[in-house]
Amino acid sequence: GKNDGKGQYRFFDPTLSSSLRARARLKHDLVDAIEHDQLVLHYQPRVDPRDGRLLSMEALLRWRHPAHGMVPPSEFIPLAEATGLIGRIGQVVIEKACAQVAAWRDAGIPVVPVSINVSARQFRRGAVPRQLAAALERHRLPAALLEVEITESAMMGDHDEILADLAALRAMGIKLHVDDFGTGYSSLSQLQRLKMDVLKVDRAFTAELGKSREGRVFFQAIVSMAHALGMGVVAEGVETREQLAILLELGCSEIQGYLVARPVDGAAMAGLMARRFLL
Ligand code: C2E
Ligand code: CA
Ligand code: CA
Ligand code: CA
Numbered sequence: 001g002k003n004d005g006k007g008q009y010r011f012f013d014p015t016l017s018s019s020l021r022a023r024a025r026l027k028h029d030l031v032d033a034i035e036h037d038q039l040v041l042h043y044q045p046r047v048d049p050r051d052g053r054l055l056s057m058e059a060l061l062r063w064r065h066p067a068h069g070m071v072p073p074s075e076f077i078p079l080a081e082a083t084g085l086i087g088r089i090g091q092v093v094i095e096k097a098c099a100q101v102a103a104w105r106d107a108g109i110p111v112v113p114v115s116i117n118v119s120a121r122q123f124r125r126g127a128v129p130r131q132l133a134a135a136l137e138r139h140r141l142p143a144a145l146l147e148v149e150i151t152e153s154a155m156m157g158d159h160d161e162i163l164a165d166l167a168a169l170r171a172m173g174i175k176l177h178v179d180d181f182g183t184g185y186s187s188l189s190q191l192q193r194l195k196m197d198v199l200k201v202d203r204a205f206t207a208e209l210g211k212s213r214e215g216r217v218f219f220q221a222i223v224s225m226a227h228a229l230g231m232g233v234v235a236e237g238v239e240t241r242e243q244l245a246i247l248l249e250l251g252c253s254e255i256q257g258y259l260v261a262r263p264v265d266g267a268a269m270a271g272l273m274a275r276r277f278l279l
Helices: 014-035 077-083 086-106 127-138 160-172 188-193 203-208 213-228 241-250 266-272
Strands: 039-047 054-065 069-071 114-117 146-151 175-181 198-201 232-235
Touching: 014 054, 014 077, 014 086, 039 086, 039 266, 054 086, 077 086, 086 114, 086 127, 086 146, 086 266, 114 175, 127 146, 127 160, 146 160, 160 175, 188 213, 198 203, 198 213, 203 213, 213 232, 213 241
Parallel strands: 054 114, 114 146, 146 175, 175 198, 198 232
Antiparallel strands: 039 054, 054 069
């Protein structure tokens, strides 16, 4: 290294410089991905557990990388958040989700609401409500067809900007979902005060159903309290018939997970939309 021997720091530390180089390259590729339209949305249905009827769906981002194939969001969203690129990516997600719903509608397909994921870092001086309002207007869509998911942890703490934006979204008629509920430190009364519409219970809790009595008791408490407070409950990550049976008993109103369907691209989703799931 440059500081030979006595080194407080090393310019040529091979691991550090190669990870910095990898990050720089990933960031550069991500800018390319935005500019060359390599970001795509897949869609996963949410259904009524009683009859498998399609109620709504979630848009999930993927990067169709020219060399690495389909890259999952876990591999690029954290860097996008750290570098500020998440703002541009969020705008892409809003535009693509609205364009897709409009395309389904124009093809005569009966559409259901689509939720998009919004990171805490995207909330900046009203950008998200502004972008959403513009996209809805551009595609002549009612606000009721778009929903926003924000993680429980993003909502907590001293986040005045986020709370102001959530109020603006609510005023537009956009439903708000608390994502990964149960992993943070919020209370149901806080979430009700913020007028959140739906709790999406983290899939770690769904995984406990059928495994432990505590898992079921915990879930039951969430469902009954949420319903008493006028909030809906989505169980995420439902993978087995046993989990489905328990959720039916608990009166959970909406389920999502591989048991119903994996996320698929917009064309494949068009073929699924008239269908009954869970048959
Ligand atoms: P999330 O919002 O909690 O999304 C649910 C994740 O669980 C998705 O992973 C989905 O494919 C996966 N999943 C669905 N059903 C099952 C199941 O039955 N079993 C299991 N094991 N997994 C299931 P995905 O698509 O890889 O997304 C991961 C995370 O990336 C999302 O977690 C979300 O936090 C983030 N993300 C995805 N799309 C976007 C986006 O457009 N913007 C932002 N800011 N974040 C996004
Ligand atoms: Ca989500
Ligand atoms: Ca989630
Ligand atoms: Ca998650």
